[in-house]
Amino acid sequence: MDTSMLHRDAWVEIQLDRIENNIKQIREYLPPSVKFMAAVKADAYGHGDLQVARIALKAGADALAVSILSEALYLRKNGIKAPILVLTPILPSDVNIAIEYDLSVTVFQLSWLKEMRLYKVGKKPLKIHLKMDTGLGRIGISKKEELEAMLPILNKEDIVVEGMYTHFATANREDSTYFNKQLKAFLDDIQWIKSKGLDISIFHCANSAATLKYKDSLLDMVRIGVAMFGIYPSEEIRRTAPVKLQTALSVHSKLLHVKKIKKGSFVGYDTAYQANSDEWIATVPIGYADGWFRCFQGFHVLVDGQKMPIIGKICMDQFMIRLPKKYPTGTPVVLIGKDGDNEITLEDLAKHINSVPQEIPSMITYRVPKVYYYNHEIVEVLTERSWSPSQYPLSKVNVNIK
Ligand SMILES: Cc1ncc(COP(=O)(O)O)c(C=O)c1O
Known part of the structure; x- marks a missing residue:
């Protein structure tokens, strides 16, 4: 993207x-x-x-x-x-x-x-x-x-x-x-x-x-x-529903900073994570002010189709993950959605924070741009949103769906 x-x-x-x-x-x-x-x-x-x-x-x-x-x-x-x-x-x-x-x-x-x-x-x-x-x-x-x-x-x-x-x-x-x-x-x-x-x-x-x-x-x-x-209200309803629903939303980022740290180094606020060995650590530029909450600590994201653990405390605008090897900055990160054979669903995240899947997208804030697709084509991009309905959206590219 x-x-x-x-x-x-x-x-x-x-x-x-x-x-x-x-x-x-x-x-x-x-x-x-x-x-x-x-x-x-x-x-x-x-x-x-x-x-x-x-x-x-x-x-x-x-x-x-x-x-x-x-x-x-x-x-x-x-x-x-x-x-x-x-x-x-x-x-x-x-x-x-x-x-x-x-x-x-x-x-x-x-x-x-x-x-x-x-x-x-x-x-x-x-x-x-x-x-x-x-x-x-x-x-x-x-x-x-x-x-x-x-x-x-x-x-x-x-x-x-x-x-x-x-x-x-x-x-x-x-x-x-x-x-x-x-x-x-x-x-x-x-x-x-x-x-x-x-x-x-x-x-x-x-x-x-x-x-x-x-x-x-x-x-x-x-x-x-x-x-x-595309969210099923329960696992039972997923099995028995008369319809086949598809999830509509995914969340993405890119590696902002990748570095090797020495065994014993600390990462993040309150020195909450300490490296067990020399490790590759990356910073992802999205945080709790975007709706990527502190309670997602201990969960993982997908890089190169693999689960990478979130380490330390999630910050307001960024969080850190551990990588098995060096990846270049700009490498895609999937926070919610599919990457290769792996997928992170709203249900997975909801389980981690003991909530319901719909709480997670509902909390994504105006700071996160929304890219709308229709049959694989981008049809609209919302890049900013004011809290005031009269000003929203401040800036957008709008291509109408035919
Ligand atoms: C009064 C009312 N009706 C309908 C709905 C839609 O419910 P659901 O998202 O479970 O379909 C809600 C959502 O909580 C609601 O509060």
Whole structure:
């Protein structure tokens, strides 16, 4: 990879055609009446929200989900016209922004509804999806009385209740007991709200795991995150899923500095590594401020198709590895992805840090350029990203996918 246009030797590669194929396969598996909502929150789990939104819509997604208002506004300001649901409640004082940009918002508190109406101006109604807490214990209406108390406001003309949804805590687990309890609770909620005469058109609950494992949870729409990126929600689902997913993201660098150190020499902060013999050591220019965390210490990267151990403590911008022999500076390093016969997967790294695979790309920071491929051709390069949605991206080369 010619990195001169990236301004640094550390970058992420994203294969958009794989995301497209993953979505198409799930789409084909779903009954045609079931809508596909692509979860592009948190910069599409680090894959680039705008790029993933575009390819998802091209692949047949009907709607998008983001977490916070600024994520939705960024998509709208960049020409995304598809329905967008904001999953984390917005501030009541932002109600007019949501209406202006035609966003649907999540509601689960009577107090929020009352406060929102103090700010709302104009006749255009606010589109909402009611969030039920059927057992995740995060946000949502957990008692019928709370929902009952909201009914008088939900029936007002300034609100359209488009949807009602819940989120599962254990859809990726082998044991279905808790999942079934949550699904039953949600189906009861649906019956109850229908009996109250509220006209809601989209009931939804299934994330990637539920979609790939439990057909009875598909309802009117599924909300898919990890599966779009080729991440299986569990090993069991990898074995049994009705689709064959491909990972879309890899992370790359190049050796910045290679040197031979003497037996007994120390490497890195806190002298955390001491050489057992005379050793070849290399520095890789990516660190925890890029999302390559200290907890990856003790893991490895791939150089020349072989596993090279990370030694010492990972620094803010660099880390060190041990090599079996001298390699020239500029030699490619694979941090996530394939190199020869070896591969480092998000699952491998997640196991090392006792987390879930999606945490790893989600934490890659704006400093790391993103190179987008479509059928092996570079179609877009993002070299810098500001935290402020209005300025993002600061600099990019954009070749549209035909
Ligand atoms: C409310 C909600 N729906 C859908 C999703 C997508 O889940 P997944 O990435 O497991 O498909 C998430 C992600 O955590 C979520 O919070």
